[in-house]
Amino acid sequence: MDIDEDTIDLRSDTVTTPSDEMREAARDAEVGDDVYRDDPTVNELERRAAEAVGTEAALYVPSGTMANQIAVHVHTEPGQELLLERESHVYRWELAGASNLSGLQTRTIDAGERCVPSPDAVAEGLVSEDLHRPGTGLLSLENTHNFRGGTAIPVDGIAAAAEAARDADVPVHLDGARVFNAAVALGVDASELVAPVDSVTFCLSKGLGAPVGSILAGDEEFVEEARRVRKLFGGGMRQAGIIAAPGLLALENVDRLAEDHANAERLAAGLDAVDGVDAPAPDTNIVVAHTEDAGIPAADLVEACKAAGVGCVEFDEHTTRFTTHLDVDADDVAVAVDRIGDAVAELSG
Numbered sequence: 217m218d219i220d221e222d223t224i225d226l227r228s229d230t231v232t233t234p235s236d237e238m239r240e241a242a243r244d245a246e247v248g249d250d251v252y253r254d255d256p257t258v259n260e261l262e263r264r265a266a267e268a269v270g271t272e273a274a275l276y277v278p279s280g281t282m283a284n285q286i287a288v289h290v291h292t293e294p295g296q297e298l299l300l301e302r303e304s305h306v307y308r309w310e311l312a313g314a315s316n317l318s319g320l321q322t323r324t325i326d327a328g329e330r331c332v333p334s335p336d337a338v339a340e341g342l343v344s345e346d347l348h349r350p351g352t353g354l355l356s357l358e359n360t361h362n363f364r365g366g367t368a369i370p371v372d373g374i375a376a377a378a379e380a381a382r383d384a385d386v387p388v389h390l391d392g393a394r395v396f397n398a399a400v401a402l403g404v405d406a407s408e409l410v411a412p413v414d415s416v417t418f419c420l421s422k423g424l425g426a427p428v429g430s431i432l433a434g435d436e437e438f439v440e441e442a443r444r445v446r447k448l449f450g451g452g453m454r455q456a457g458i459i460a461a462p463g464l465l466a467l468e469n470v471d472r473l474a475e476d477h478a479n480a481e482r483l484a485a486g487l488d489a490v491d492g493v494d495a496p497a498p499d500t501n502i503v504v505a506h507t508e509d510a511g512i513p514a515a516d517l518v519e520a521c522k523a524a525g526v527g528c529v530e531f532d533e534h535t536t537r538f539t540t541h542l543d544v545d546a547d548d549v550a551v552a553v554d555r556i557g558d559a560v561a562e563l564s565g
C-alpha cells in the first residue's frame with residue numbers, strides 16, 4: 217500500500233526508516249569483502265550480536281526468514297521431521313521453506329493461547345527414528361510470539377519446552393525475531409531466554425530500527441556451518457559493512473523498546489474502549505484487535521483504517537494487528553486511536 221505522509225503506519229515495526237545517525241554510519245563504515253571475512257564492520261556486528269544474546273558466535277544475514285531457514289537446514293537431515301508450534305512464523309509465513317529448502321516434513325503442536333508448548337506436548341510431538349518413522353530433527357520455538365500478539369514467553373516456559381526436546385537428543389532453535397522485546401518486557405537479559413536453546417534468530421530490522429538484516433547465533437561449530445549454508449542460500453554478501461553499521465547502532469536501541477511497549481499498552485487501552493473492539497493488553501509492541509462481536513471483518517477494518525490514515529494488517533478473519541515502533545510516539549498513538557475509532561464507528565453504523 218502507498219503510505220501518505222500523514223498516515224500513522226502501524227502495519228509493522230519493520231516500517232521504520234534509518235535515523236540520520238544510521239545513514240552517517242553507513243556512509244562512513246569501514247568495509248571489506250565479507251565472504252572473505254574481511255569486513256571489519258560486519259565482524260564487529262557479529263561479535264557484539266553474539267555478546268547481546270550470550271552465544272559463542274553469530275552470523276549476519278539479510279533477513280529473519282533466511283536466519284530461520286539456515287538454522288532449520290543446519291540442524292536437520294532431509295527426510296526428518298521439524299516440530300513446531302502451529303501458529304509459528306516458521307510454519308505459517310515462510311513459504312514452506314522447511315520442505316522447500318531442507319526436505320523436511322513438519323509436525324505441529326497446538327500450544328494454546330500463549331503459544332508456549334508444554335513439555336508434554338513437545339514429548340508427544342517427537343518422533344523417534346525406526347523402520348517406518350523419520351525421526352524429529354529439530355524443535356523450533358518462537359519468542360515473542362507474533363501471531364498471538366507479541367506474547368513474551370518467560371525463561372521457564374522456553375527452558376521446559378527445550379528440555380523435553382533435548383532429553384530426546386533433539387536440538388532446539390528459537391525464532392527470536394523480537395527476542396529483545398521479550399527480554400525487556402520480562403525484565404531479564406536476552407541471554408537468559410537464549411541459554412536453553414541451541415540457536416537463535418533475531419531481527420535488527422524490526423523494533424531495533426536498522427534498515428536491513430538479522431542475526432543467527434549459536435556456538436562456534438553451528439555458526440561455521442551456518443556460514444556455509446548462508447552461501448548456499450545466496451546470502452553471502454560483500455561490502456556489507458554499509459548495512460551492518462546501522463545494525464551496530466540498532467543494538468543500542470534495546471532499552472528503548474520499553475517505550476514501544478508503553479505505547480502499545482496505550483493503543484490497546486484506547487481500542488478496547490471502542491464499541492465493538494476487543495483489544496487485550498499486550499505484553500510487548502504488538503496489539504491485536506478482535507472485531508468478531510461487531511461483525512467487522514479484518515479486511516474491512518484495514519481498508520477503513522487506511523482511508524482514515526492508519527496503517528495496520530489483517531491477521532485473521534476478524535483480527536487486525538497494530539504494531540508500535542520507534543517512528544511513532546504517544547501523540548501519534550492518541551491520534552491513531554481516534555482515527556481507528558471513527559473507522560470502526562463507520563463500519564458498525
Ligand SMILES: *Cc1c(COP(=O)(O)O)cnc(C)c1O
Nearest residue numbers: 279280281282305362391393419
Ligand atoms: C518478522 C519475523 C520473521 C522474519 O523476518 P524477515 O526479516 O521479515 O524475514 C521471522 N519470525 C518472526 C516471529 C517474525 O516476526
